[in-house]
Structures are given as structure tokens and as C-alpha cells.
Amino acid sequence: MKVVALISGGKDSCFNMMHCVANGHxxxxLANLKxxxxxxxxELDSYMYQTVGHDAIELYRDCMNLPLFRREIRGEALAQGADYRPTADDEVxxxxxxxxxxKAAIPDVEGVASGAILSNYQRVRVENVKDTIHCHLHMPAAQSLTDQKELLEEMIESGLNAVLIKVAAMGEQSDVQCIFCNPKPITLIFKGLKRNHLGKTLNDMYPHLLQMNERFDAHICGEGGEFESLTLDCPLFVKRIILDEVETVIHSDDAVAVVAYLRIKKAHVEDKALEDIGLTEEKRAMLLSKGRTTNTDCPSKELASLMLQEISSDLLVDKEQTVIPLRCRPRIRWRPPYFTIPGIKVQNVTPNKAQGTLEEETTIILNYLQDQLVSCxxxxxxxxxxHVYVRDMSAFGRLNAAYNKYFGINPPPRVTVEVALPEDxxxxxxxxxxxxxxPAHGKETLHVQSVSYWAPANIGPYSQAAMVSDHIYVAGQIGLIPNTMQLPSPTLVDPTRQILAGLMEEITTSLRSLERIVVALSAGLxxxxxxxxxYVTDARFxxxxxxxWEERVGPQVPAVFVIVPGLPRNAKVEWQVLFGNRSARQWSVDEYHDEAEMEVDERYLQAQSSADSDTCWEVQSWHRGNLGCVVGTCGQRDLSTPLTPSILTTAWRTLLASLSEILDGVSERTLGVSDVISITVFYHCNIPLAWIETGNEEL
Structure with missing residues (x-):
């Protein structure tokens, strides 16, 4: 893909360019704002751009042997919210x-490369701009979950040579007078950044930056504003920058926090040896290793061996073994603060309408849902x-086109799976x-559209996660490798081992992405x-x-594994996980209740049928604060006996009784099925719908 690289001269934008090239772009x-x-x-008071060192940016034209586009910054940081919409006179x-x-000068530019590492503020705004000019955003070096020490080490190891061009951290020492407790000055010793650190390389400063991080929790990569840098050389440069004359400018000579930067008065470029130009295979491999599965992500060898024994080489998807979703309690449910609209098909809205296209059905259903929301x-x-259930996953793109018309910059999380829907x-x-x-404490949304090593960009009009109160709803996660947006494709001679390796890598990658998403919202997997x-596409998966899942998370979390005929991108597995967030503020947990502030208890319960019962069932429940979840499965123990409505009704009633009992036991309050916001039933596609609906009347 052809990309334009946003450059500031700093280490992050240049390191991002290296990652873009390593990933085949x-x-x-080059583009720069000055x-x-x-x-x-x-130095401008900008929330978006590094401007110190702008004197040297013109040299990047020769360093990279590429056209350089520049523009003056005329706007200011006017729209400073978490989200951004086009705003006149804003610096964006x-x-x-x-x-x-x-884009006008080079029409075939397809992507924008940006080097922001920890700034959601910058990412959101660059994503807004790239959407406007119809380009992709590539931020492979942006890793909000990467250990900053490790990241700085990688920059140095990659051959990137950058110097400190601005420092804004604690000085050497200061006498501070505490007028409330002691009239005498107190001498505080700090070992921070000083003006004489200007011009020193990252390699030279690494021990000092590490010490600042350990002692004062300073950002080792300078993401807290501790310092800014100027890249003089990197493997992509065909020429390196030499600083001939610089001037130290004191922006703030505070006794505790000195702020100073270098003004470049004279500089030139010099040729490099041919062998120093370009990414070596070793450096390319080092950069790409960020997108690979780590040993800590992989299942144990014992588990992998056991799983190999459980599957055969004949792993074709059998659609006759998949399930159909049924939303029980099909009426709209309003139980503040939650409002649920059940599984709606076009037949629920316009019963006599002839079958239409996917786009027509999607539009009719979303119009209906929108009207119901407005009425409340x-x-x-x-x-x-x-939740979106489609008959044919090959129409995923058409679904997204119709669906996208209803949502703005932060669409809700979504789970999309293929199922054998009834009634055509x-x-x-x-x-x-x-x-x-x-309203001031509303939904917090994580909507990432850029390609990086962090987690997959969204492949449709949905956000990765939404948090309300102490609950986090995460979009369905499949095993896309974040920096390539492709599913793993291991190549092994033995077909069974190849399928298992692909499955395991998909599971590992998707769980890792799931974890990174919730960590970004201060929660843990x-x-x-x-x-x-x-959701899995084969019973043996x-x-x-x-x-x-149990090795990574534990067996105590309520979980159900559902077989479906298809998933987005032909994935083998997709995870839909609901999270509680212990880090949420107490007011958000209790905003609809008059309970006293206290530590919120967490409870897990589990029950299962006895070995001698005709019906086998298992239920699990979780409860904390105002949120509880119950999952259950039931089936016929003797598969040689033909299934009948009577057997199904007995199993259904047994499962409901078990769910009701465990629901009552998981909370201090007396709860029952009537307290449930919604129930989704997945049933075997060979079971007649009429049998299931008869059981549904039990509710």
C-alpha cells in the first residue's frame, strides 16, 4: 500500500515509518505541519503536533529522497473532547x-502513517481526517500496551539515532518551602532532565531515562511530555543529518521543572555507506516480531498435545450440526437503566412483506429499532x-453498507455470526x-480504526468496546493479526496439525486482542x-x-460454546465476552440505586446434573454489583433415543429450574426469571421451531 508518512522529526514518527516498510508498505x-x-x-501550545525542531524538517526531503509537503499551523486546539468532529479554525x-x-498531488496514496504511541487524542483526530480523505491509517508502531522500556530498547536496537531536542522534566534539586507545616525550606533532590541533556542521543540517555522511570514513574519514552526528540539517522535514510550549530532556548527556568529546547541554526546532510541504507532482514524480523504470538500467549505443550488427540483430519463444517438463535421474551424489555429490544426479523415488523434483499431487511429492522429507542x-x-445474525456471511460487506447509514463516529460494539435463520x-x-x-457520565467508547500491533482495527461500523457503569461490552473478536489484518495461515504438511495450529493461533491471537482492549479500559481479561x-465453526473446535479459555481465564467464568456455520473473514472462532470493571468509580456502580458505598462483592456459582439423570445440563452464574449473568446448556444423554417434544420440554423445564435456582443463589436479593433483562437460546437447527416456542411459553 502506498502511504504518506506524517513526520515531526521525532523518534516515534521515524520508527513508525520503519514499521510501515517492514510490513510491506x-x-x-512525507507531510509535516510547522x-x-x-x-x-x-514551540506552539499544540495538543496535536511537535513543532520544536521544525528547522531541520526540510532536510528530511534529502534524507528520504521523497517529496515533502508542509503547511503552516493556523488553527488552535478548540475541540478538545474525547471525540472529534470537523471544527472551523481547529488545528486538526x-x-x-x-x-x-x-492526495491531490499523488492520487494513488492509499494510507496515512502516524507515529502517535500513547495518545488517543491524536489517534482519534488523525482517524477523522483519514476518513474524510478516504485513506487507511497505519500506526504499526503505536502500541498502547507495549512496555515502554522495551519499546525504547527496540528503537535503539533498530538503528534509529535520535537526540533530545527538548526537555521538560524535574531538575537537579530545589529548595521548597511548605508554609503549612514548616517555615524552613526543604531541599528535595531530583535526578531528572536538565538543559545539558539536550543534544544527547537516546542511547546515551537510556540509563538516565530508566532511572527516572523507576524512581519517579516518568515515561521512559517521553510520552508524559518529559522530552522530545529529533531523529538524525535511521536505516530508511539515504543521508544522515549533521547538526552544525544549535542554540539552547530556555522556555521556562523554573527551579523544579526546567523547560528548554534546541533551536537549530545550521545543519546539513551527508551521504551514508551503502551497507547502512535499508532494513536488513534481521532488523525487519525484529520489527515484525511485535505482531507475532508470544510464548506467554500460547497454550502449554501438554494442552496442545491433548487437543491434537481430540480432533481428526476430517474437519469440514457440517451445517446440520449448527445452532439457531432465539431471543426469548420477544417483547421489548425496559428495566432501568437497561432497555433491551429482542431479536427482530423483518417478519416481526412487516409480517406480510414478500422476501426482499439483505439491504432491504436490514433497513426495515434498523428503522424499527430506531423508532423503539426514540419512543423511550x-x-x-x-x-x-x-447482535447481528445473518443467513449468509458472504454478504458481510453488503450488511455493513446498509448498517453504516445509522451510526456516527462511535457506533456500538457488535457481534456478527452466520446462523440458519428460520422463515427465510x-x-x-x-x-x-x-x-x-x-448524561455527563455516559458511555465511554473505544473505537480504533487504525492498523497497529495493538488489536485489530474494526472491519465494520462498530466500536471495539463500550463501557457504562462498571460494565464493559466488547465487540466479537476473531483471530485477525493486528498489523496485517489477516487470519493466521500456518503451513504444515500434516493436515490435522495444520488445522489445529491455525485454530490455536486464531484463539491465541483473538484472546490477546480481547485482553488488550479491556486493559485499555483499565480492566483485565x-x-x-x-x-x-x-462461536466456533466446527463441533470439534x-x-x-x-x-x-479455561487455561487463560479460568473455569469459573460462565461460558458457553456455540457451533455456527460461518464467521466474518472465514474465522474459526469468535469471542463475545462481557466484563465487569472493578476499577469503575463507585458513583457509576450505584447511580440507579440507593445502596451505601461499599466494596462490591463478586460471586460465582456452578451446578450440573447427576450422572444418572436422563437429561444432562450445566449452569454457571456470575454476579457483581448491579450486573449478573447466567449461562446454561442441556441435552439428551442417550443420543440413540429419538428426540421428541416431550423429552425436549422436560429438558427445557429442567434447565429453566436450574437457571432460576442458581440465579436466586448468586445474589443477596431474591431474583427470578422475571428479573432477567433478556434471554437468548441457541438450539440445534434440526429441532423444529414450534417445539422451542412451546418451551418459550414456560417463561
């Missing part, structure tokens, strides 16, 4: 104008999770909404998982997924 142009000459300033609009000029004083912004329906949709007690629905 072609950098065709201070307006009329201001006479080197300068970026739009800059990239529009690049809600909007799509209140929706925290949507092409799509079924349900949603869960949340009414905020205080094993610590905060509340309930799990795992279920035990493998279950074993890897």
Missing part, C-alpha cells in the same frame, strides 16, 4: 488541508451492544441500550471476565477453545 511522500512564520515561535483542520494537498427517549448513542429471514438483529442517570459466548 511503500512510503511515497509553526506559522508570523508567530516567530518554535490544518492536517486535513495538508493531507488533501498530498433514547438514541443509538445509548446502545451498548448489538436473511438477518436478525437485537440490541441492548443503557439510559444514563447523568482473567480478573474481570463475567460471561463468555464463544469447541473443546479446544474451551480448554484454551
Amino acid at each position: 511503500e512510503i511515497v511522500a 509553526p506559522a512564520a508570523a508567530t516567530g515561535k518554535d 483542520e490544518d492536517l486535513y488541508e495538508l493531507l488533501s494537498a498530498v 427517549g433514547l438514541t443509538w448513542d445509548n446502545v451498548v451492544m448489538i 429471514s436473511q438477518v436478525q438483529i437485537d440490541c441492548l441500550a443503557y439510559q444514563y442517570a447523568d 482473567a480478573r474481570d471476565a463475567a460471561a463468555c459466548v464463544c 469447541g473443546p479446544v477453545a474451551r480448554r484454551m
Whole structure:
């Protein structure tokens, strides 16, 4: 893919260019925003751009032997919220104008490369601009979950040579007078960054930066504003920069926190030896290793060996063994703060309508859902999770095109799976909404559209996660490798081992992405998982997924494994996991209740049928604060006996009784099925719908 690289001169933007090239992209142009000459300033009060060192940016044209596009920054940081919409005179609009000029000059530019590492603020705004100019965003070096010490070491090891060009951290020492407790000055000794650190390389400063991190929790990569850098050389450069004359400018000479930067008065480029130009295979492999599965992600050797014994080489998807979803309690359910709209098919909205296209059915259903939300004083912004069931997953792109018309910049998380829908329906949709007690404390959304090593960018109009109160709803996760957006494709001679290796790598990659998403919201995978629905495309994949889930998370989390005929991108497994968030503020947990503030208890319960019963069943439940989840499965123990409505009804009643009993036991309050917001039943596709609906009447 041809990309334009946003450069500031700092280490992050240059390291990101190296990752783009390592991932097979072609950098065709450079783009930079600089201070307006009329201001006479080197350093602007910008939330978006590094401007110190702008004097040397023109040299990058020769260093990279590429066209350089530059534009003055005329706007200011006006729209400072978590989200961004085009705002007149905002500094983000300068970026739009800059990239529009690049796109006009080089029409075949397909992507934008940005080096922001920890800044969601910057990422959201660059993503907004790339959408406007219809480009992809590539931030492979952006790793919000990467250990910063490890990241800096990789930069140094990769051959990137950058110097500190600005310091803004604690000084050497200071006398501080505490007027409340002691009239005498107290001498505090700090070993921070000083003006004489300007011009030193990252390699030279590494021990000092590491010490600052260990002692004061300073960001070792400078992401807290401790320092900014200027890259003088990297393997992509055909020429290196030599600083001939610099001037130290004191921006703030505070006794505790000195702020100083280098003004470059004279510099030139010099040729490099041919062998020093370009990424070696060793460096390319080192950079790409970030996107690979680590040993800590992999299942144990004992588990892998056991799973190999459980599957055969004949692993074809049998659609006759898959399930159909049925949303029980098919009426709209309003139990503040939750509002649920059950699984809606076009037959529920327009019973006499002839079968239409997927796009027509999707539009009819979403219009209906939208009207129901509005009638209750809600909007799509209140929706925290949507389930979409389609008859044919090959129509995924068409579904997204129709679906996308209803959502703005932060669409709700979504799970999409293929199922054998009844009544010739092409799509079924349900949603869960949340009414905020205080609009100021509404939904927090994680919507990442850029390609990186962090987690997969969204492949449709949905967000990766939404958090309301102390609950986190995560979109369905498949095993896409984040930096390539492709599923793993191991090549082994033995077909059984190849299928198992692909399955295990998909499971490992998807669980790792799932963990990174919730960590970004201050939660943990094993610590905060509340309930799990795992979709697999073969019955023999279920035990493998279950074993890897329990090894990674534990057996106590309620989980059910469902066989479906198809998943997005032909994935073998997709995870839908609900999380509680212990880190959530107490007001958000209790905003709809008058309970006293206290530590929220967490309870897990599990029960199963006896070995001699005709019906086998298992139920699990989890409860914390105002959220509880119960999952259960039931079946016929003797598969040689033909299934009848009577046997099914008995199994159904047994399961409901077990669910009701465990639901009552998991909470301090007396609960029953009537307290449940929604119930989804997955039933074997060979069971007649009428039998299931008879059981549904039990509710």
C-alpha cells in the first residue's frame, strides 16, 4: 500500500515509518505541519503536533529522497473532547488541508502513517481526517500496551539515532518551602532532565531515562511530555543529518521543572555507506516480531498435545450440526437503566412483506429499532451492544453498507455470526441500550480504526468496546493479526496439525486482542471476565477453545460454546465476552440505586446434573454489583433415543429450574426469571421451531 508518512522529526514518527516498510508498505511522500512564520515561535501550545525542531524538517526531503509537503499551523486546539468532529479554525483542520494537498498531488496514496504511541487524542483526530480523505491509517508502531522500556530498547536496537531536542522534566534539586507545616525550606533532590541533556542521543540517555522511570514513574519514552526528540539517522535514510550549530532556548527556568529546547541554526546532510541504507532482514524480523504470538500467549505443550488427540483430519463444517438463535421474551424489555429490544426479523415488523434483499431487511429492522429507542427517549448513542445474525456471511460487506447509514463516529460494539435463520429471514438483529442517570457520565467508547500491533482495527461500523457503569461490552473478536489484518495461515504438511495450529493461533491471537482492549479500559481479561459466548465453526473446535479459555481465564467464568456455520473473514472462532470493571468509580456502580458505598462483592456459582439423570445440563452464574449473568446448556444423554417434544420440554423445564435456582443463589436479593433483562437460546437447527416456542411459553 502506498502511504504518506506524517513526520515531526521525532523518534516515534521515524520508527513508525520503519514499521510501515517492514510490513510491506511503500512510503511515497512525507507531510509535516510547522509553526506559522508570523508567530516567530518554535514551540506552539499544540495538543496535536511537535513543532520544536521544525528547522531541520526540510532536510528530511534529502534524507528520504521523497517529496515533502508542509503547511503552516493556523488553527488552535478548540475541540478538545474525547471525540472529534470537523471544527472551523481547529488545528486538526490544518492536517486535513495538508493531507488533501498530498492526495491531490499523488492520487494513488492509499494510507496515512502516524507515529502517535500513547495518545488517543491524536489517534482519534488523525482517524477523522483519514476518513474524510478516504485513506487507511497505519500506526504499526503505536502500541498502547507495549512496555515502554522495551519499546525504547527496540528503537535503539533498530538503528534509529535520535537526540533530545527538548526537555521538560524535574531538575537537579530545589529548595521548597511548605508554609503549612514548616517555615524552613526543604531541599528535595531530583535526578531528572536538565538543559545539558539536550543534544544527547537516546542511547546515551537510556540509563538516565530508566532511572527516572523507576524512581519517579516518568515515561521512559517521553510520552508524559518529559522530552522530545529529533531523529538524525535511521536505516530508511539515504543521508544522515549533521547538526552544525544549535542554540539552547530556555522556555521556562523554573527551579523544579526546567523547560528548554534546541533551536537549530545550521545543519546539513551527508551521504551514508551503502551497507547502512535499508532494513536488513534481521532488523525487519525484529520489527515484525511485535505482531507475532508470544510464548506467554500460547497454550502449554501438554494442552496442545491433548487437543491434537481430540480432533481428526476430517474437519469440514457440517451445517446440520449448527445452532439457531432465539431471543426469548420477544417483547421489548425496559428495566432501568437497561432497555433491551429482542431479536427482530423483518417478519416481526412487516409480517406480510414478500422476501426482499439483505439491504432491504436490514433497513426495515434498523428503522424499527430506531423508532423503539426514540419512543423511550433514547438514541443509538445509548446502545451498548448489538447482535447481528445473518443467513449468509458472504454478504458481510453488503450488511455493513446498509448498517453504516445509522451510526456516527462511535457506533456500538457488535457481534456478527452466520446462523440458519428460520422463515427465510436473511438477518436478525437485537440490541441492548443503557439510559444514563447523568448524561455527563455516559458511555465511554473505544473505537480504533487504525492498523497497529495493538488489536485489530474494526472491519465494520462498530466500536471495539463500550463501557457504562462498571460494565464493559466488547465487540466479537476473531483471530485477525493486528498489523496485517489477516487470519493466521500456518503451513504444515500434516493436515490435522495444520488445522489445529491455525485454530490455536486464531484463539491465541483473538484472546490477546480481547485482553488488550479491556486493559485499555483499565480492566483485565482473567480478573474481570463475567460471561463468555464463544462461536466456533466446527463441533470439534469447541473443546479446544474451551480448554484454551479455561487455561487463560479460568473455569469459573460462565461460558458457553456455540457451533455456527460461518464467521466474518472465514474465522474459526469468535469471542463475545462481557466484563465487569472493578476499577469503575463507585458513583457509576450505584447511580440507579440507593445502596451505601461499599466494596462490591463478586460471586460465582456452578451446578450440573447427576450422572444418572436422563437429561444432562450445566449452569454457571456470575454476579457483581448491579450486573449478573447466567449461562446454561442441556441435552439428551442417550443420543440413540429419538428426540421428541416431550423429552425436549422436560429438558427445557429442567434447565429453566436450574437457571432460576442458581440465579436466586448468586445474589443477596431474591431474583427470578422475571428479573432477567433478556434471554437468548441457541438450539440445534434440526429441532423444529414450534417445539422451542412451546418451551418459550414456560417463561
